[in-house]
Amino acid sequence: MSHVERRGKNSFRLVVTIGYNEKGTPIRERKTVKAKNQTEAKKMLTMFESEILTGKYIKTENITLQRLYKEWLENVTEDDLAPRTKQEYINILNKRILPLYGHMKLEHIKPIHVLNFVNSLKKDGARLDGKKGPLSSSSINNCYKAFNSILSFAKTMKWISDNPAEDIAIPTVRHEETEIYSVKELLTFVEHLQTLPFRWQVIVALALSSSARQGEIAALEEKHVDFDRGGIHINQALTVKKEIGVTLKETKNKRKRFVSLPEELMVLLKKIIHIRKQEDFKAGEYREWPGHLFLFTNEFGKPIRPDSISQWWGRFMDSGEFKELGLKRIRFHDLRHTSLTYLSSKGLRSKAVQNRAGHSRITTTFDIYGHGIDDDDQLAAAYIGEMFKKEAK
Structure with missing residues (x-):
């Protein structure tokens, strides 16, 4: 009763x-x-x-952080956290937080415990790789977010009335200077683009022209290429999940955007779509991912792994042909920074730079590319087009 x-x-x-x-x-x-x-x-x-x-x-008075972790693991989905973010939090929780606080009951975890944890990460010896010095501000930030995520879940479930991590101050993430190409280096590199295999020529040109991330480039399909407007719709990204493989997900920050591209690149996209359609027809019943026509796939329509792009880039950086250019090594992701910095230096309006970057907050754009800015997204395509002087073949 x-x-x-x-x-x-x-x-x-x-x-x-x-x-x-x-x-x-x-x-x-x-x-x-x-x-x-x-x-x-x-x-x-x-x-x-x-x-x-x-x-x-579940009797709330008996819930330990370790027990909470099991519930968080089962119930926090991709709608709440991106797969890569959740995996990062899992690693942090298992290696740093649960060994210290896993035995504690939720009602006994107070703000002082979270504060002590954050402060311990600022001290020498906090690194797990054996190197000297404290963690970087971004690593401390991620550790705090993992702690906050699991405690926030407990509050949502009404197992605690307040989240003890909620008001803890954490270090501001300092964006380290990234290696980018100067205008002169950029023009030298772009001139070399046409000597690359066609697939990689298009992928690198997309990175420079659209400032898209490698997961977003790998996820591009024919339906995302808008020849009427002269650009691409970036609506999704590819990621790699453990034991599953390549899967589709929303873009970072869940921001969909349209990016204008130079005419020369639109010609290349038209050509690669034609190649894909021919391969799709030949694959017939053996084609993979039916209902999708990705721009960068194997002969059966399976999209490339997003990390294969940066892996190829690393091999290209080590090649003799790259060394002959006399350019410094940069990461593939730094092509995005190079492009956005170039556009900012040309006076492109901050809102247009934010749109191309796919940032959810304009303050992020200012923090990374905070230069004097003026004009719109169509100018971005025109500026990028200056690098593609030779007629596309």
């Missing part, structure tokens, strides 16, 4: 009888809740009783 007991203004105790002991005394589960009135409290009683009957009820 279950019933509701009033405990005070807007406070009620839910009581559910779950059985009887050997003496015939009722065994009851109780839970105090806040409700507007008796009717709302009775609805909460029904839900409470259902949780108990289905085995989903």
Whole structure:
């Protein structure tokens, strides 16, 4: 038998009888809740009783951080965290947080514990790779976010009333200077582009022209190429999941955007789409990923792994042909920084740079590419087009 007991203004105790002991005394589960009135409290009683009957009820006073981790692991999905982010948090929780606090009950974890944890990361010896010195500001930030994520989940589940990590101050992430090409170096590099195999010529040109990330480039399909407007729609990205392989996901920050491209690159995209369609026809019943026509695939339509782009780039950086150019080594991701910095230096308006970067906040754009800026997205395509002087073949 279950019933509701009033405990005070807007406070009620839910009581559910779950059985009887050997003496015939009722065994009851109780839970105090806040409700507007008796009717709302009775609805909460029904839900409470259902949780108990289905085995989903957890006594909050018995929940340790280790137990919470298991619930967080099962219930926090891709809608809440990107796969790579969740995996990073899993690593941090297992290597840093659970060894220290996993045994503690949630009700005993206070802001001072989170603060002590964050401060410990600023000290020499905090690195797990054996190197001297504290963690970088971005690593400390990620460790805090992992702690905050799991405690935020506990608050959402009503297992704690307040998140002890919520108001803890963390170091501001300092964006380290990245290696980018100067205008002179950029023009030297672009002139060499046409000597690359066609696929890589298009991929590198896209990185420079659209400022897209490698996962976004790998996920481009025919339907994303807009010849009427002269550009591409960046609506998705590819990622690699453990034990699953390549899968589609939303773009970083879940921002969809249209990016104008120079005419020379649109010609290259038209050519690669034609090649893909021919391969798709030949593959017939053996084609993979039916319903998709990715721009960069194997002969059966399976899209390339996004990390294969940076892997190829590393091999290209080590090649003799690259060394003959006399250019410094940079990461593939730095082509994105090179492009956006080039556009900022040309006076492109901050909002247009933000759109091409796919940043959710303009402050991020200012932090990284904060130069004097003026004009719009069409100018971006025109500026990039200056690098592609030779007629596309």
